[in-house]
Amino acid sequence: xxxxxxxxxxxxxxxxxxxxxxxxxxxxxxxxxxxxxxxxxxxxxxxxxxxxxxxxxxxxxxxxxxxxxxxxxxxxxxxxxxxxxxxxxxxxxxxxxxxxxxxxxxxxxxxxxxxxxxxxxxxxxxxxxxxxxxxxxxxxxxxxxxxxxxxxxxxxxxxxxxxx
Amino acid sequence: xxxxxxxxxxxxxxxxxxxxxxxxxxxxxxxxxxxxxxxxxxxxxxxxxxxxxxxxxxxxxxxxxxxxxxxxxxxxxxxxxxxxxxxxxxxxxxxxxxxxxxxxxxxxxxxxxxxxxxxxxxxxxxxxxxxxxxxxxxxxxxxxxxxxxxx
Numbered sequence: 001x002x003x004x005x006x007x008x009x010x011x012x013x014x015x016x017x018x019x020x021x022x023x024x025x026x027x028x029x030x031x032x033x034x035x036x037x038x039x040x041x042x043x044x045x046x047x048x049x050x051x052x053x054x055x056x057x058x059x060x061x062x063x064x065x066x067x068x069x070x071x072x073x074x075x076x077x078x079x080x081x082x083x084x085x086x087x088x089x090x091x092x093x094x095x096x097x098x099x100x101x102x103x104x105x106x107x108x109x110x111x112x113x114x115x116x117x118x119x120x121x122x123x124x125x126x127x128x129x130x131x132x133x134x135x136x137x138x139x140x141x142x143x144x145x146x147x148x149x150x151x152x153x154x155x156x157x158x159x160x161x162x163x164x
Numbered sequence: 165x166x167x168x169x170x171x172x173x174x175x176x177x178x179x180x181x182x183x184x185x186x187x188x189x190x191x192x193x194x195x196x197x198x199x200x201x202x203x204x205x206x207x208x209x210x211x212x213x214x215x216x217x218x219x220x221x222x223x224x225x226x227x228x229x230x231x232x233x234x235x236x237x238x239x240x241x242x243x244x245x246x247x248x249x250x251x252x253x254x255x256x257x258x259x260x261x262x263x264x265x266x267x268x269x270x271x272x273x274x275x276x277x278x279x280x281x282x283x284x285x286x287x288x289x290x291x292x293x294x295x296x297x298x299x300x301x302x303x304x305x306x307x308x309x310x311x312x313x314x315x
Contacts, residue, residue: 003244007256010296010308015253022252023270029184072214164173 057154070163077135083125091118096147100137171228191303258297281305
């Protein structure tokens with residue numbers, strides 16, 4: 001209850017000064033809200049031109065991913081590489097993998113090994129052709145996640161932000 | 165901890181959004197307003213519990229939400245200023261049969277809304293039968309008929 005005043009014969013806690021301030025603030029808040037929606041359409045909260053990106057390293061390796069993710073949502077990272085031999089080894093920084101819950105890797109790696117700082121995935125490939133590897137995952141931690149993907153010397157940094 | 169933080173975040177966000185959308189937005193004037201409210205409830209539910217369907221989480225959520233609500237109402241009793249910011253204030257939008265245009269416009273209320281309220285609650289037929297119309301905190305419009313008519 002605010003201060004009760006009299007308007008004509010009416011006892012009411014009307015406060016026009018406050019009400020005008022509220023209306024002004026409402027307008028500002030609407031503009032802010034519209035801005036958030038526009039940013040969302042643009043992809044600031046995932047899946048949009050601001051978010052989808054393709055990072056490459058000298059044509060031999062390229063990684064397609066979303067910059068902005070949301071906690072608990074399903075995501076995909078696409079890795080394209082030129083294969084030199086029957087086996088292709090992809091190194092993923094362990095710190096990055098620790099922030100993701102890997103759901104599926106297509107094709108399945110023939111061997112997974114771990115060395116300090118890196119997780120190594122080895123795939124069988126037909127030599128010569130470009131190959132595509134899909135990593136489906138769910139972010140398991142909020143906040144910024146930085147990682148590196150490495151294929152035969154070429155490395156690509158990946159930076160993602162996970163919204164709560 | 166997660167559950168409590170979720171509940172706080174959702175409570176504050178909903179409070180701010182519903183407050184800045186104006187008194188009239190969620191006053192359930194039409195059936196669609198009501199449906200919209202249900203959809204908001206549905207969207208909120210997902211964000212509140214995520215994929216944790218345990219009784220513990222449910223109870224914690226209820227405790228947190230009711231707790232915040234009680235704490236705020238206690239603070240509101242002590243501070244009229246806070247009360248105004250959280251709940252708003254009523255505004256007179258019609259005085260002695262005369263519409264207060266700028267207030268109507270800013271509150272997104274029009275003549276027909278006032279006439280609807282007048283018909284529904286008092287069976288009034290014309291604006292000049294109304295002494296005061298007040299847009300209440302809840303978004304509803306209360307009507308005070310001119311003297312001698314209700315007597």
